[in-house]
Amino acid sequence: MTAPDRPATGAQDGLALAQRAGIHRIALPTPFLVGRVNCYLIEDDPLTLIDTGPNSGKTLDDLERALARHDRRIEDLELIVLTHQHMDHLGLLEILARRSGAEVAALDLLAPYLADFSRSAIADDDFAQAIMRRHGVPADLATVLGSLAAAFRAFGSSGRVTLPLGDGETLQLRDRTLRIFRRPGHSPSDTIFWDEERAMLIAGDHLLARISSNPLVSRPLAGPQQPRPRALLQYMNSLRATRELPAGLILPGHGDPILEHAELIDERLRMHRRRAVRVLRILDGHPLSAYEIALQMWGNVAVTQAYLTLSEVLGHLDLLVQMGQAAEREADGISVFEPV
Numbered sequence: 001m002t003a004p005d006r007p008a009t010g011a012q013d014g015l016a017l018a019q020r021a022g023i024h025r026i027a028l029p030t031p032f033l034v035g036r037v038n039c040y041l042i043e044d045d046p047l048t049l050i051d052t053g054p055n056s057g058k059t060l061d062d063l064e065r066a067l068a069r070h071d072r073r074i075e076d077l078e079l080i081v082l083t084h085q086h087m088d089h090l091g092l093l094e095i096l097a098r099r100s101g102a103e104v105a106a107l108d109l110l111a112p113y114l115a116d117f118s119r120s121a122i123a124d125d126d127f128a129q130a131i132m133r134r135h136g137v138p139a140d141l142a143t144v145l146g147s148l149a150a151a152f153r154a155f156g157s158s159g160r161v162t163l164p165l166g167d168g169e170t171l172q173l174r175d176r177t178l179r180i181f182r183r184p185g186h187s188p189s190d191t192i193f194w195d196e197e198r199a200m201l202i203a204g205d206h207l208l209a210r211i212s213s214n215p216l217v218s219r220p221l222a223g224p225q226q227p228r229p230r231a232l233l234q235y236m237n238s239l240r241a242t243r244e245l246p247a248g249l250i251l252p253g254h255g256d257p258i259l260e261h262a263e264l265i266d267e268r269l270r271m272h273r274r275r276a277v278r279v280l281r282i283l284d285g286h287p288l289s290a291y292e293i294a295l296q297m298w299g300n301v302a303v304t305q306a307y308l309t310l311s312e313v314l315g316h317l318d319l320l321v322q323m324g325q326a327a328e329r330e331a332d333g334i335s336v337f338e339p340v
């Protein structure tokens with residue numbers, strides 16, 4: 001899901017600006033395709049770490065060495081803040097919380113999810129299986145992907161959220177106030193942290209500079225279990241809300257800082273509309289399942305990255321349905337889409 005390259009102008013300036021605000025980026029290795037994940041150490045009272053990186057010895061070792069470069073140890077951490085439920089961002093939670101005794105702050109909706117991570121992850125995987133089968137992914141492929149997902153669960157972590165954060169509330173540190181906004185789309189628990197005084201936003205995976213965040217079709221955290229959450233539609237609404245913030249600097253969960261977020265968000269919104277038009281052309285007259293469309297759009301990637309591409313295509317189909325250009329109906333237990 002790579003977006004057109006943008007120049008990295010200002011990335012260094014962005015990091016320097018963050019450092020002047022007492023925020024250090026710590027980019028930790030992950031076993032995932034996305035590459036490194038950004039954690040942020042905030043020199044404030046309490047001493048705060050945003051996200052932890054995945055649960056692996058290599059990541060823990062790198063984190064300890066990075067903290068040492070700032071004359072800090074894991075035991076010094078006083079507050080751990082989570083941006084969302086994905087394991088590349090929270091896998092070391094249990095270890096860090098135990099060793100430091102730090103408070104753990106996260107979106108209130110995330111607390112029950114984290115209380116038993118493996119149970120939540122199993123429920124997520126079951127949900128993904130049902131989505132894949134309903135949208136035409138062959139059973140044997142779905143099974144293989146299911147066992148892959150199960151193998152990856154060990155990179156996650158359970159944890160006790162001691163400071164549940166509500167949408168719109170604030171998190172008060174000695175030198176800064178962070179306002180909490182829920183921005184679902186990439187995941188149901190995407191949370192962003194807005195420092196109005198500095199016009200600075202810590203955004204997790206809600207907005208990334210060089211790759212478009214995948215609006216993954218995810219099991220809802222609470223409320224009625226809809227047949228299927230409209231992740232891309234939710235994500236586009238979240239992006240529009242973030243566009244309104246007068247942010248001068250955005251610190252994302254992967255890659256470089258973002259300086260011109262409105263322009264980047266406009267580009268993302270345009271890209272999704274373009275992809276929806278491509279999907280509509282593929283539909284051209286005959287009903288297809290989302291998986292069949294994914295195969296035509298993404299070729300072999302639709303097999304190796306089946307859930308990612310399926311989520312992507314379903315998002316664009318939802319956009320077409322919303323615009324009255326496509327309709328969804330059931331045929332032999334499989335959902336098919338056709339042009340209107």
Ligand SMILES: [Zn+2]
Nearest residue numbers: 086088205253
């Ligand atoms: Zn991530």
